[in-house]
Amino acid sequence: AQSVTQLDSQVPVFEEAPVELRCNYSSSVSVYLFWYVQYPNQGLQLLLKYLSGSTLVKGINGFEAEFNKSQTSFHLRKPSVHISDTAEYFCAVSDLGNTGKLIFGQGTTLQVKP
Amino acid sequence: GAVVSQHPSWVICKSGTSVKIECRSLDFQATTMFWYRQFPKQSLMLMATSNEGSKATYEQGVEKDKFLINHASLTLSTLTVTSAHPEDSSFYICSARGPLATGELFFGEGSRLTVL
Numbered sequence: 001a002q003s004v005t006q007l008d009s010q011v012p013v014f015e016e017a018p019v020e021l022r023c024n025y026s027s028s029v030s031v032y033l034f035w036y037v038q039y040p041n042q043g044l045q046l047l048l049k050y051l052s053g054s055t056l057v058k059g060i061n062g063f064e065a066e067f068n069k070s071q072t073s074f075h076l077r078k079p080s081v082h083i084s085d086t087a088e089y090f091c092a093v094s095d096l097g098n099t100g101k102l103i104f105g106q107g108t109t110l111q112v113k114p
Numbered sequence: 115g116a117v118v119s120q121h122p123s124w125v126i127c128k129s130g131t132s133v134k135i136e137c138r139s140l141d142f143q144a145t146t147m148f149w150y151r152q153f154p155k156q157s158l159m160l161m162a163t164s165n166e167g168s169k170a171t172y173e174q175g176v177e178k179d180k181f182l183i184n185h186a187s188l189t190l191s192t193l194t195v196t197s198a199h200p201e202d203s204s205f206y207i208c209s210a211r212g213p214l215a216t217g218e219l220f221f222g223e224g225s226r227l228t229v230l
């Protein structure tokens with residue numbers, strides 16, 4: 001079974017500052033990793049995903065994440081945030097057995113202040 | 115990218131009534147869809163896996179008779195909340211596996227259910 005832990009429930013940051021949202025996972029098998037963003041009262045939008053290959057993954061809206069197998073982490077970063085990045089961010093893991101199930105972390109609220 | 119649409123976006127109903135939520139894959143066929151429930155300020159909880167042409171697979175603790183799932187075609191899955199009660203009020207989100215075997219899911223916009 002897989003599990004995901006997002007270490008910070010809330011991350012306040014000033015506009016144009018860098019940010020890192022942390023995610024650790026546990027699994028006995030190889031996995032796919034995802035970051036999703038959710039704006040209030042909306043569904044989820046994929047930011048980026050790691051399937052294989054390069055451990056540094058670039059996504060939409062200037063976000064990137066680095067897969068670290070030894071530390072079982074998949075932290076999300078952005079060098080300069082905007083007010084519009086204020087949202088809930090979810091890290092998720094899926095097994096390679098392709099059941100399609102996603103297991104989500106608890107979510108991190110990114111609050112960008114002017 | 116692939117598009118998944120949910121309907122209705124918002125629904126308010128009286129206690130004891132049943133509510134149906136639809137999840138459609140608009141530009142691809144989805145043999146498997148998933149239904150999640152999200153409480154305020156919380157993460158998504160997988161409720162069940164909906165398989166086209168067969169019975170849904172429910173996660174532990176989810177009442178099958180309360181949350182009826184039907185996946186009658188390759189582009190439509192429905193979730194019916196039967197005899198709804200205020201504690202069923204929640205945000206329900208569906209997702210579908212995309213056309214490529216990459217593990218990526220595409221999510222609907224979500225449906226906010228409020229039971230009075």
